[in-house]
Amino acid sequence: MSSLSPYLRLMRLDKPVGTYLVLLPALAALWLAAHGIPPLWELFVFIAGAFVMRSAGCVINDYADRHWDGAVARTCNRPLACGEVTEKAALRLFVALVVFGGLLVLTLGSEVLLWSVGAVFLATLYPFTKRWTYYPQLFLGLAFAWAIPMAFVAVLGEMPSGGWWLFVATVMWALIYDTWYALVDRDDDITVGIKSTAILFGRYLRPIVAMLMLLMLFCLWQLGVSFELGLTWWLGLLSIALHFGWQLWFVRFEDRAAAFIVFKSNVWLGVVLWLGSVLSFL
Numbered sequence: 001m002s003s004l005s006p007y008l009r010l011m012r013l014d015k016p017v018g019t020y021l022v023l024l025p026a027l028a029a030l031w032l033a034a035h036g037i038p039p040l041w042e043l044f045v046f047i048a049g050a051f052v053m054r055s056a057g058c059v060i061n062d063y064a065d066r067h068w069d070g071a072v073a074r075t076c077n078r079p080l081a082c083g084e085v086t087e088k089a090a091l092r093l094f095v096a097l098v099v100f101g102g103l104l105v106l107t108l109g110s111e112v113l114l115w116s117v118g119a120v121f122l123a124t125l126y127p128f129t130k131r132w133t134y135y136p137q138l139f140l141g142l143a144f145a146w147a148i149p150m151a152f153v154a155v156l157g158e159m160p161s162g163g164w165w166l167f168v169a170t171v172m173w174a175l176i177y178d179t180w181y182a183l184v185d186r187d188d189d190i191t192v193g194i195k196s197t198a199i200l201f202g203r204y205l206r207p208i209v210a211m212l213m214l215l216m217l218f219c220l221w222q223l224g225v226s227f228e229l230g231l232t233w234w235l236g237l238l239s240i241a242l243h244f245g246w247q248l249w250f251v252r253f254e255d256r257a258a259a260f261i262v263f264k265s266n267v268w269l270g271v272v273l274w275l276g277s278v279l280s281f282l
Helices: 005-010 017-034 040-064 087-106 110-129 136-145 147-156 163-184 186-192 197-226 231-250 256-280
Strands: none
Touching (some): 017 136, 017 163, 017 256, 040 087, 040 110, 110 147, 136 147, 136 163, 136 197, 163 197, 197 231
16 A cells, blocks of 8 residues: 555545535536436546546646655655656556546547546646746636536536536636635745746735635626526525635735635535535425
């Protein structure tokens, strides 16, 4: 088992927060598409696919950052950075995970498979965007949100116009929580030359994040109207708004530890988003 440990850590199976952030909006999309409990096989594929593709994304991310992670306090002990896993082994693992994810999606039909090409492209591209743009968080958001049209297509055979509100909300959400995440590494990233929205926003970070929060809430409001969701959705939206207020207050001093706590707390927002969809159809 010890020989597998570096590979499990490379896939972040010991740190599932990112997987939940991918999975929960996709689950909400499945429930919205089905107007209730989605088909069980589709549900299984998206749950398994979230773990597989998030793992693949982590592997290619660490491969892209292998020469920089050693200089960043939070990432210096990652398996590639400290030599526990070779570059070739990491690339082989990435390919294997992508192939396995493709086989899962293939069971949902060719149209969903075509959509999945975009997900693989964005997951592969994202780690390298940190070299040439201050918006890698936007690319991460697009990669994480790509499961939403896939979920709608898997159940309905098409992406309804109302579903795009959830897509945009998920992109805005990723910009929010990954900016908090980037804030943890901001000083180290400046030193090694990695770009992020946490650096770009500078002293306006909290006001800009607050505007992103308002945009996300607006999209979720429009989503509720489009799908004629019930009281539980609107109560969930209120709880998300209150939690956003807490996030802005808790990170008021832009402390690293506070930013990391707030980042992880976004899992609960995902749970509220999903439960709001589930309970609206009971």
